[in-house]
Amino acid sequence: MGMTITEAILAKHAKRASVSPGENVWCDVDVLMTHDVCGPGTIGVFEQEFGRDAKVWDPAKVVIVPDHYIFTADPKAHRNIALLRDFAKRQGLRYFYDADFVDADAPGVPAPYADPAKTSYRGVCHSALPQNGHTRPGEILLGTDSHTCTHGAFGEFATGIGNTEGGFVMGTGRLWLRVPPSMKFVFHGRMPDYLMGKDLILHVIGEIGFDGATYRAMEFAGEALASLNMDERCTICNMAIEAGGKNGVIEPDDVTIQYVEQRKQSDAPGYEVVRSAPDANYEAVYEFDASALEPTVAQPHCPDRRAKAKDLGDVKLDRAYIGSCTGGKTADFLAAARVLAGRTVAVETFIVPATTEVDMDLDRCKVNGKSLREIFQDAGCRIGPASCAACLGGPQDTFGRANEPINVVATTNRNFPGRMGHKEAGVYLASPLTAAAGAVAGRIADPRDYLS
Numbered sequence: 001m002g003m004t005i006t007e008a009i010l011a012k013h014a015k016r017a018s019v020s021p022g023e024n025v026w027c028d029v030d031v032l033m034t035h036d037v038c039g040p041g042t043i044g045v046f047e048q049e050f051g052r053d054a055k056v057w058d059p060a061k062v063v064i065v066p067d068h069y070i071f072t073a074d075p076k077a078h079r080n081i082a083l084l085r086d087f088a089k090r091q092g093l094r095y096f097y098d099a100d101f102v103d104a105d106a107p108g109v110p111a112p113y114a115d116p117a118k119t120s121y122r123g124v125c126h127s128a129l130p131q132n133g134h135t136r137p138g139e140i141l142l143g144t145d146s147h148t149c150t151h152g153a154f155g156e157f158a159t160g161i162g163n164t165e166g167g168f169v170m171g172t173g174r175l176w177l178r179v180p181p182s183m184k185f186v187f188h189g190r191m192p193d194y195l196m197g198k199d200l201i202l203h204v205i206g207e208i209g210f211d212g213a214t215y216r217a218m219e220f221a222g223e224a225l226a227s228l229n230m231d232e233r234c235t236i237c238n239m240a241i242e243a244g245g246k247n248g249v250i251e252p253d254d255v256t257i258q259y260v261e262q263r264k265q266s267d268a269p270g271y272e273v274v275r276s277a278p279d280a281n282y283e284a285v286y287e288f289d290a291s292a293l294e295p296t297v298a299q300p301h302c303p304d305r306r307a308k309a310k311d312l313g314d315v316k317l318d319r320a321y322i323g324s325c326t327g328g329k330t331a332d333f334l335a336a337a338r339v340l341a342g343r344t345v346a347v348e349t350f351i352v353p354a355t356t357e358v359d360m361d362l363d364r365c366k367v368n369g370k371s372l373r374e375i376f377q378d379a380g381c382r383i384g385p386a387s388c389a390a391c392l393g394g395p396q397d398t399f400g401r402a403n404e405p406i407n408v409v410a411t412t413n414r415n416f417p418g419r420m421g422h423k424e425a426g427v428y429l430a431s432p433l434t435a436a437a438g439a440v441a442g443r444i445a446d447p448r449d450y451l452s
Contacts, residue, residue, distance in 0.1 A: 002277020004182040005249055006217035009157040009274050013140050021181040021283075029061070030139035030156075030269075032169045035125050036066040036099075037392075038144035040083045045167025056091050057173035060267075063095040063134055064088055065125035068388040070099050074395035095134070097122040123355030123386035126150040126238065126325035130230065131357050133263040136271040137252040142169060147325060147413060149240045153233035154260060155252035155273065160241065180217045180246040181283040187222035189291040194448045196335060197232035198327065198411065198431035200225075200288075201239045202296040206306025207286065214244035216283065219276065224290035225250065230259045231331035238326050239413050242303040251275050295447055297409075298429035301417050309434050312444035318406035320345065320439035321420075322432050323352025323384070324391040327411020330361045332432040333376075337367045339436035339450045340379040346442030351376045352384040359386045381439075393421050409438040 003011060003018060011018050014025035034042045047054070056062050064084050069077035081099055088096035099121045122128035126147055129135055137155035142148065144166040151158035161175070169175050185204055205212075218240040225233070233250050240248030250256075252273050260271075297312055299305040322328070322336050333351070353359040362373040362383070376383055388394070391412045405424035412420070415427035430438065433447035440450060 001281050002279045004217065004219060004280040004282065005155065005251055005274055005276045006157055006182055006219065006247060007179060007280075008276070009138060009140065010177060010179055012138070012272070012274065019179045021179050023179045024176055025179065026174055027140055027177050029142055029169050029173050029175055030136070031061050031063060031134055031141040032166065033063045033065060033125055033129060033134070033141065033143035033145070033148065034166055035064065035068060035145060036070070036077070036080045036084060037068045038163055038166065039064055040080050041163035042144050042166035042170065043083065043087050045164050046170040049167060050171040054171060056093070056170045059092050060094045061173070062091070062093055062170060063129065064093060065097045065122060065128050066099045067124045067128070068392055069394055070121075070387045071385050071389070072395040077395055095132070097128060121356060123353070123358070124325045124328065124388050126234070127329055127354035127358065130154065130234070130259070131263060131355055133265040133268060136260055136268070137256060138272040138274040142166070142175065146241045147238050149245065149248045150234050150238040150325060152237040152240070152247050152249035153230060154256055155250065157247055157249070159247045178215070180215050182217040182219055182280070183213055184219045184221060184282045184285045186285065186287045187220070187224035187290045188287060189224055189289045191224045191227050191290050194295060194433060194451055195290065195293060196431040196433055197228055197235035199293060199296045200290070201236045202298050202303070202306060202429065203288065203293055204286070205239065205243045205298070205304045206296070208243055210242060210302050210304040211244045213240065215246045216244070218243065218245040218248045219282075220248065220250050222290070226253060226255075229331055230255065231329040234329070235326050239303065242413060295431065295434045297434060297444060298415060300415055300426040300428065303413070303415060303429060309430065309437075309444055310446040312428075315428065315444040316407060317347050317409055317438050317443055319347055319408045320349040320435050321352070321390060321408055321410040321412065322435050323350065323354065323389060324412040325354055325388075326413040327432050327435070328352055328354035328358060330358050330365065332411060333358070333362065333372050334365060334367070336432040336436040337372050337375045339433060339440065339447060340381070341367055341370070341375045343379055343440050343450075345380045345439040347439060349379070349381040349439040350384060350390070351381045352389045353386045356386050390420050393419060409435045409444060411435050
């Protein structure tokens with residue numbers, strides 16, 4: 001019996017000929033990522049166990065990306081970044097995407113990036129990692145963030161870990177991992193132009209439940225999936241954790257390799273493409289006809305509360321939010337612009353690019369002669385700086401800390417109580433197409449009604 005892609009990657013990094021689900025194996029790690037929320041805790045564990053003067057196992061493989069609590073005047077958030085900056089300097093880390101602070105009209109708030117290309121700040125870790133060449137097929141990437149599973153879109157084993165494990169990896173470059181059983185989700189047929197990766201993954205989570213893939217590898221395949229770009233594939237793998245998955249993964253193809261080669265760092269190590277064997281064993285296989293699926297929404301307060309957008313027209317909205325590592329990528333904004341071009345939003349609508357590169361794409365990418373930024377501004381949207389922003393609620397001066405229990409349609413990945421502020425707020429998860437339609441209608445709406 002052959003191995004799945006997840007098993008084959010873990011076997012390779014454990015220096016084993018093969019592994020089986022349920023086995024515990026010591027694996028060498030290729031990349032460790034942390035950020036401004038978990039970074040200080042991870043560093044604290046590392047220094048407690050290895051000593052303050054100890055060196056990380058490889059300063060080129062520890063990547064630190066401030067992103068969650070950046071555009072805020074909160075001094076505690078600033079302290080977190082100061083701790084990261086000090087650690088990166090002492091360790092000589094090659095990849096610390098700093099967020100510079102200035103004392104201007106808003107003391108302590110990061111400097112505006114009129115030209116994002118000139119700042120080391122990159123934005124949301126899960127979009128910044130692939131854009132800056134840290135994701136490669138066949139590798140193991142671990143991060144102190146549950147949505148690290150995003151990077152399985154590049155054919156690697158990527159999963160979230162805790163601060164304790166993160167501190168151990170910092171010092172050793174290894175971690176003890178249990179091999180997960182694999183589940184396969186195959187999307188057949190043609191992908192309709194009114195569906196996005198978000199609809200596919202919300203459909204899957206609704207099918208198996210929020211715990212339906214607990215500590216399983218979720219492998220995604222099929223001709224509909226193969227037609228998607230890397231932004232869309234990242235959306236699908238990003239939300240594997242919302243079904244309890246240990247990791248999400250998609251086998252590399254020409255689309256993957258082209259992206260990786262274009263973003264490859266000059267000193268990047270070589271990588272080996274790994275695929276599932278034809279006779280690999282799966283705990284379960286689910287097959288879907290993508291052409292038969294419809295725009296999908298996850299109702300509060302769980303990602304598995306699946307419903308069709310067309311059946312929720314009586315849900316009044318107070319705000320719309322298009323952003324995050326799940327819905328703030330360039331492909332997401334190109335989709336939203338298809339609905340918002342020439343229209344005006346009926347509710348307060350936030351556009352938050354995931355990274356500074358995406359922010360630049362708002363000016364570089366045009367639809368019918370207008371830039372994305374112009375389309376969103378003309379529609380009455382508010383455009384924020386690249387960051388996690390309201391996805392995790394955040395400090396008191398972020399949108400997420402609203403004092404009233406409002407209804408929001410959001411392209412984010414999680415809608416638990418309090419996720420975006422008030423614990424009674426209703427967060428409806430949807431694709432950028434569906435979120436944009438809701439912004440125009442002032443209620444949950446089917447994007448098919450707004451696409452020509």
